[in-house]
Amino acid sequence: MRYLIARVFSILLVGFGSIVVAETADSVYLHGRIYTVNEAQPWAEALAIRGDRLIFVGGNEAAKAFIGAATGVMELQGRMVMPGIHDAHSHLLWAGLHLNYGCRLQEQETIDGIISKLKQCAAGKDKSEWLLAGLIKHTFFPENKPNRSWLDRAFPDTPVYLREMTFHHALLNTKALEVAGIDKNTPSPPGGEIIKDVNGELTGELVESATILASRFLPRDPVERQLDALRWSVAVNNQYGITSVQDAASNLESLQGLDTLDKNNELTLQVAAHFIWGNPGFGGRSNDDLLALIDDRAKYQSRHVRTDYVKMWIDGSPTPPYFTQADIDDRGQVELSRILIAPDKLNEMVTRFDQAGIKVKMHVAGAGAARVALDAIEFARKENPRSTVRHELGHTNLITPQDKPRFKQLNVIGEMSPSVWHLYGRTLGDPPQPAWEFKTLLDHGVLMTVGTDWVVTPTPNLFPGLKGMLLREDESIDLASALRMLTINGAIAVGWEKTQGSLEQGKVANFIVLDRNLFEIPVAEVSETRVLKTIFEGKVVYEAGGGIARQPDSQQTRGAP
Known part of the structure; x- marks a missing residue:
């Protein structure tokens, strides 16, 4: 009133x-x-x-x-002021743990550098203790072929688990495979693969769902470490002008940590917490246990945390050397062998969540996965014709011409990932295909959001991605449309558009002050934009030079996340 x-x-x-x-x-x-x-x-x-x-x-x-x-x-x-940014795809706990407590290998680009860094991280630890590190690329290894033998020479008695850059895969040494009970006779699980060489010997590589065979043995982080990691991630988001975020894989530990921070008045982000279903590897629990968490979701809702969201992975990653995305084959058919959730089961679960008022975000890397996800939403629309729930496709990398109109027809949101261009370029898959068709989708009336996928990206800074959206040759879009994707569209995606996403009387006072006017500078300079001040609910939560968000030390080795 x-x-x-x-x-x-x-x-x-x-x-x-x-x-x-x-x-x-x-x-x-x-x-x-x-x-x-x-x-x-x-x-x-x-x-x-x-x-x-x-x-x-x-x-x-x-x-x-x-x-x-x-x-x-x-x-x-x-100075230019704009609404606070909405990051439509982030991983708050994973980022905070890895960048503050993890054994970080991103700066190493050779096997010698990796081994040297791992030895630093292992110093002072019992040799039987797990050594968890990352994030690696296949290009770090001789002939671009990761193999456990390189790790075995340096760590014959220590179980070593190296996360791949996308978090979808891992490389283990022999000791880690032994602890996990994996040998050359172990069958690959559905949706995953235990990689073997031409002689049938294990290389140590675990792909997609096969990672759960070993990751379930990794020790959990102490609660205080998790809370510290979340505090840091929240501060870093504020530093880059982010005032609302979709936490795109909220496990139990993340949910409990966010709840604690909010109760202690330490959460200066509005968080859409996405429960995990269909991927025990990421969820760390069985699908039945994950579903029980979803059914109990109201328990984890608080002033700044909303919990009517679910995340599912329909396929893998469109990156070398594994290329686990589900494409459309030469006959125009979906590569079903790469679909991680059977279409019939996906239809059932999307319909169930839709009926419960839960928004579903589905990871789709390939065009085939996007089609299967759209089919599931279409099925749910027919089963629940009165539903107004808007579902979202995560990444929206590759979409066939016939599927592009379906977004608007089915009221589906397309979440885009321009921030990962620095990792993969502007084409994806094998053979390479143009990805993230902003203008084409905009012309089809698709409501798009933008996410960083942090911790895959070094920071949650969206301004470099914003520049890329404006310099996409035939797929370039105008600045006003791009800024909508970073603000009000994100609010619409999670159902907060009546209170957030734009600066209007009666809405929450979430806004940022920039060091330059985006409408008055060359597009090439957009990526250099810095946030001078972030205001969340009317209070300044970040000010340039204020030292709020400590920077991760690349040599930090405080333990394994």
């Missing part, structure tokens, strides 16, 4: 110029170039905030009427 009163008086103020506003603001921001992402009022000069809400968005002179004796007045000096 107080916001309605403020709205009425602010209208009177503008109309008559002499009416005194009934309530004063806690803070007022003046003289900015404020891009609101509100089509009815794209630009403003000033904002007024009371509590966690915007009570005024408009001109400088009108805003001054909201200033009282206790109001904090902030001078923007012509």
Whole structure:
């Protein structure tokens, strides 16, 4: 009610110029170039905030009427302001653990460098203790062929588990295989593969769901370490202007940690926590146990954490050397052998979740997986014709021409991944195919969001990806459309558009101040944009130079995540 009163008086103020506003603001921001992402009022000069809400968005002179004796007045000096960014795909706990406590191998690009780093990480540990490290690429190894023999020479008695760059695969040494009970006679599980060489010997590589055969033996992190990791991840997100995020694989530990932070008033992000189903490797539990967690989801909901979301993986990763994505073959058929959840079961589960009001995000790397996911949503639409739940395809890398119109027809959101271009380039698969067709999908009326997939990316900084969206040759889009994908579209995807995603009276005061005006600089400079200040619910949670988000030390070896 107080916001309605403020709205009425602010209208009177503008109309008559002499009416005194009934309530004063806690803070007022003046003289900015404020891009609101509100089509009815794209630009403003000033904002007024009371509590966690915007009570005024408009001109400088009108805003001054909201200033009282206790109001904090902030001078923007012509800086650009925009709504807080929504990261549509992140992994808060994994990122915090790996970048703060993990044995990090990204900086190593040779086997000698990897072994040297692993020895540093193992120093002082009992040799029987698991050594977990990552993230590796096949190119780090001689002839681009990862093999356990390189690890065995240095660690004959220590179980070593190396995560691959996408988290989809792993490389183990012989000791780790022994501890996990894996030998050359162990059958590959559905949706995964235990790799063997031409002689039938184990290489140590575990692909997709085969990783669960070993990862279930890894020790869990202490609770305080998990909380510290989450605190750090939240601060880093604020540093890059992110005020809301889809945590795209929330396991039990992540859910418990987020709940603790929120109860302690330490969570300065709005989080859409996506429960895991259909992938025990990522979930760390059986599908039955994962489903029980989903059924109990209200237990983990709090002020800043919403839990009506599920994440499923339909296929693998479109990256070498394994190429586990599900494509469309030469006959126009889906490569079903690479689909991780049987289509009939997927139809059943998407329909079940849809009926319960749960939004489903489905990882789709290949065009075949995208088709299977769209088929499942179409099935659910027929079973639940009154449902208004909007589901989302994660990554949306490769989509066939005939499937592109189905997004709008089925009210499906396409989450895009421009931040991973630095890892894989702008083509994916084998043979390479153009990926992330922003303009084509936009022309088809697809509502798109943008995610970083952090920890796969070094940081959750979306500005380099934003530049790429504007410089895609035939697939380039305009800046206004791109900024919608980073803001209001993300809010729509998770059902928060009435309170977040744009700067309007009555909405939550989540916004950022930038060091440059994105509309006035060369596109090539967009990637260099820095956030000067992040405001979450009306309070400054990050300020450049404030030292809020400590940077990960590449030599840090405080243990294994």
